[in-house]
Amino acid sequence: xxxxxxxxxxxxxxxxxxxxxxxxxxxxxxxxxxxxxxxxxxxxxxxxxxxxxxxxxxxxxxxxxxxxxxxxxxxxxxxxxxxxxxxxxxxxxxxxxxxxxxxxxxxxxxxxxxxxxxxxxxxxxxxxxxxxxxxxxxxxxxxxxxxxxxxxxxxxxxxxxxxxxxxxxxxxxxxxxxxxxxxxxxxxxxxxxxxxxxxxxxxxxxxxxxxxxxxxxxxxxxxxxxxxxxxxx
Amino acid sequence: xxxxxxxxxxxxxxxxxxxxxxxxxxxxxxxxxxxxxxxxxxxxxxxxxxxxxxxxxxxxxxxxxxxxxxxxxxxxxxxxxxxxxxxxxxxxxxxxxxxxxxxxxxxxxxxxxxxxxxxxxxxxxxxxxxxxxxxxxxxxxxxxxxxxxxxxxxxxxxxxxxxxxxxxxxxxxxxxxxxxxxxxxxxxxxxxxxxxxxxxxxxxxxxxxxxxxxxxxxxxxxxxxxxxxxxxxxxxxxxxxxxxxxxxxxxxxxxxxxxxxxxxxxxxxxxxxxxxxxxxxxxxxxxxxx
Ligand SMILES: Nc1ncnc2c1ncn2[C@@H]1O[C@H](COP(=O)(O)OP(=O)(O)O)[C@@H](O)[C@H]1O
Ligand SMILES: [Mg+2]
Numbered sequence: 001x002x003x004x005x006x007x008x009x010x011x012x013x014x015x016x017x018x019x020x021x022x023x024x025x026x027x028x029x030x031x032x033x034x035x036x037x038x039x040x041x042x043x044x045x046x047x048x049x050x051x052x053x054x055x056x057x058x059x060x061x062x063x064x065x066x067x068x069x070x071x072x073x074x075x076x077x078x079x080x081x082x083x084x085x086x087x088x089x090x091x092x093x094x095x096x097x098x099x100x101x102x103x104x105x106x107x108x109x110x111x112x113x114x115x116x117x118x119x120x121x122x123x124x125x126x127x128x129x130x131x132x133x134x135x136x137x138x139x140x141x142x143x144x145x146x147x148x149x150x151x152x153x154x155x156x157x158x159x160x161x162x163x164x165x166x167x168x169x170x171x172x173x174x175x176x177x178x179x180x181x182x183x184x185x186x187x188x189x190x191x192x193x194x195x196x197x198x199x200x201x202x203x204x205x206x207x208x209x210x211x212x213x214x215x216x217x218x219x220x221x222x223x224x225x226x227x228x229x230x231x232x233x
Numbered sequence: 234x235x236x237x238x239x240x241x242x243x244x245x246x247x248x249x250x251x252x253x254x255x256x257x258x259x260x261x262x263x264x265x266x267x268x269x270x271x272x273x274x275x276x277x278x279x280x281x282x283x284x285x286x287x288x289x290x291x292x293x294x295x296x297x298x299x300x301x302x303x304x305x306x307x308x309x310x311x312x313x314x315x316x317x318x319x320x321x322x323x324x325x326x327x328x329x330x331x332x333x334x335x336x337x338x339x340x341x342x343x344x345x346x347x348x349x350x351x352x353x354x355x356x357x358x359x360x361x362x363x364x365x366x367x368x369x370x371x372x373x374x375x376x377x378x379x380x381x382x383x384x385x386x387x388x389x390x391x392x393x394x395x396x397x398x399x400x401x402x403x404x405x406x407x408x409x410x411x412x413x414x415x416x417x418x419x420x421x422x423x424x425x426x427x428x429x430x431x432x433x434x435x436x437x438x439x440x441x442x443x444x445x446x447x448x449x450x451x452x453x454x455x456x457x458x459x460x461x462x463x464x465x466x467x468x469x470x471x472x473x474x475x476x477x478x479x480x481x482x483x484x485x486x487x488x489x490x491x492x493x494x495x496x497x498x499x500x501x502x503x504x505x506x507x508x509x510x511x512x513x514x515x516x517x518x519x520x521x522x523x
Contacts, residue, residue: 050415074418086413088406099406102399103418146417 001026001154001185002047002078007056009046016042018209019056024154024187029180031200031217032189039209040189041083044156048080049073061153074103077153083162083189085143089132093123096131096142100149109149116145119175137168148179155179156187161195173199197221242371243492244485249377251484252384256439257457258464258476259388260432266471267404267428270328273335274315275461276454277342278433282308282440283449284350290357290444297359297444298379305437312433317426339454346451354450362445376445387438388477391431395473404428408471460487460500463507469520478518482506 002024010016016039024030034040045051047058049070058066060078088096097116101109117124120141126134131142140160147155157176161169169192177199180186190196197203197217205213205226213226220226257279264272285304289295295303315338324330364375395401407414407424415421464483468475483503491499510517 048416050412069420070415071418071420074416080416082412082416086410086416088410088413090409091402091405095402099399099402099417099419102403150417 001028001061002187003057003059004043004047005057005059007043007046007053007058009042009051009053009056011042011051015054016209017046020206020209020211022204022211022214024185027180027183027185028202029176029186029188029200031196031203032187032206033191033193033196033203034206035191038206040206041158042209043206044080044082044158044187044189047073048078048156071103074150077104077151078156079104079147079150079152079154080156081143081147081158081160083158085139087131087139087142087146089130091131092128093126093131093134093142094128096146097123097149100146101151103150105149105151108151112149112151116148119148119179120145136163137165140164140172144175152184154185154187156189158189159191160188161190161192169195193226194221238371239492240489242373243488245368245371245373246377247485247488248481249373249381249484250488251481252381252388253439253442253480254457254460254464254484255477255480256384256387256435256442258461258468258480259391259473260435260439261458261461262465262468262471262473262476263404263428263435264432265465267408268328268331268425269408270331270335271462272429272432273332273458274338274342275335275432275436276456276458277339277346278308278312278454279436279440279457280346280449280451280454281311281342282437283444283447283453284346285437286440286444287355287357287449290359297357297441298383301383301438301441304441305434308437308440309430309434311430313426313430315433316429317422320429321422321425339458343451343454350451352451354448356448357444359445374446376442380442380446383442384439387435391435392473400427460503463503465517467506467510467517469517472517472519475517475519 004020004022007020008015008017020043032040032043042051046053049068049072053067056066057064060076065073065076088099097113098109101112105112122138123141123145126138131139134142144157144160160176161172164172173195176186176188188196188200197220200217203214203217203220204211213220213223261272261275264270282304285307286297286300289300289303290297319338320331320334323334361375365372366375366378403414403419403424407419407421411421460483464476464479467482468479486502486506487499490502494501
């Protein structure tokens with residue numbers, strides 16, 4: 001579904017990603033783990049056409065999308081729910097969801113909206129409310145809902161658990177597993193290592209713009225090095 | 234004591250010119266709403282549009298109202314191309330650069346006009362230029378009545394167009410959250426250029442409605458850009474309805490001011506309002522709080 005090879009990018013000539021290789025298969029959840037500043041969000045944004053790559057290749061669903069414009073990548077079905085949600089605060093929940101299908105799946109907007117509010121009944125209650133007035137958890141639901149409106153073929157979630165209470169985090173991971181179980185491939189970018197590994201099939205650990213560890217999630221969970229660096233064990 | 238019979242025509246006159254101001258200001262406020270910049274080239278685009286209407290009439294005998302089918306689309310193309318080809322490229326995404334680029338464009342356009350068409354003030358003659366309609370309570374010049382009705386219709390049509398398509402939503406989304414907009418697949422450079430193009434088309438329409446009762450000269454844009462800016466500030470930066478109401482208020486203020494203070498001092502009231510708004514309601518009548 002997604003193949004990233006030798007990807008290098010950064011800001012203003014400064015390298016952040018120093019050659020990333022990564023694959024995501026159909027129907028997989030792949031976790032991308034790493035500390036703050038490792039380059040996870042830069043990786044997402046380079047894949048999605050928001051940050052320009054210096055070098056390397058990105059292939060999605062069989063075609064080369066390296067350096068393509070963000071809106072073309074959305075049109076191809078690669079959808080990112082970004083860190084910090086990036087919802088439209090001045091617009092209602094409904095309008096936010098409608099814009100989710102601005103580039104893709106517009107003819108099925110109504111049906112998809114029903115599907116999204118079935119997943120997130122809370123959003124239905126807040127339909128006419130300005131998105132900026134929602135709670136953190138609701139904003140995250142809206143961001144994911146907006147992403148689903150585009151009928152993604154691959155969904156990248158950048159730190160969906162950030163800023164949520166432990167109880168909500170629990171629910172968020174259960175939800176991600178459920179969406180994946182319906183057949184959607186997911187890249188889950190997280191700092192929440194153990195919870196991510198518990199729902200992911202495979203994972204990559206990124207440090208300083210490089211993949212330092214990768215493999216099956218079940219195996220990584222037993223990895224001594226990972227435990228030491230992330231759990232202080 | 235001034236009589237009602239003098240005040241009423243002045244009021245009507247103010248409303249008619251106000252509708253045209255609103256149209257010009259609508260373009261300015263649309264561009265501001267999306268790009269967060271004041272387009273200093275707005276007046277110069279109006280000047281070019283007025284020359285366009287003038288020459289279409291002088292060379293080909295095309296009536297200014299028929300030019301409504303030609304000049305606004307031409308201005309749309311000009312605005313789109315300017316934003317996509319010049320302003321966007323030259324500013325490298327920095328707002329303060331965009332401001333300077335539009336200012337530079339204004340200076341270039343004004344001086345090119347001066348070079349090619351000289352400083353002469355030009356007007357056109359139309360068969361209906363001096364006709365009036367009797368409204369019962371007052372009479373009003375036909376070109377002004379047409380301008381009023383047409384400007385309002387165009388404002389409504391534009392509003393409908395934006396509300397019925399995703400365009401309005403996309404513009405509002407982009408204004409507040411650029412990365413979010415990119416991630417739902419909004420083509421940012423295209424939408425910027427569309428806003429600029431539509432803003433320019435508003436100016437093109439205003440030119441067609443103005444010329445039968447107005448003039449054109451290379452510096453005519455300066456008059457309007459200042460008034461349009463006042464309208465936008467008064468109505469609330471980026472507010473559609475605000476531009477409409479603001480335009481009417483400024484038009485009436487100018488007209489009534491002219492009645493009391495004389496033609497040359499009529500605009501004084503506009504700037505009194507401008508300063509009062511900045512002092513007491515900086516977000517404008519319908520503006521959102523920052
Ligand atoms: N827009 C930006 N401009 C310049 N540097 C940035 C920008 N965004 C991130 N960086 C830098 O890139 C590095 C990686 O950041 P990021 O990709 O956000 O990491 P992560 O998502 O893993 O926390 C950091 O050193 C950060 O300071
Ligand atoms: Mg990040």
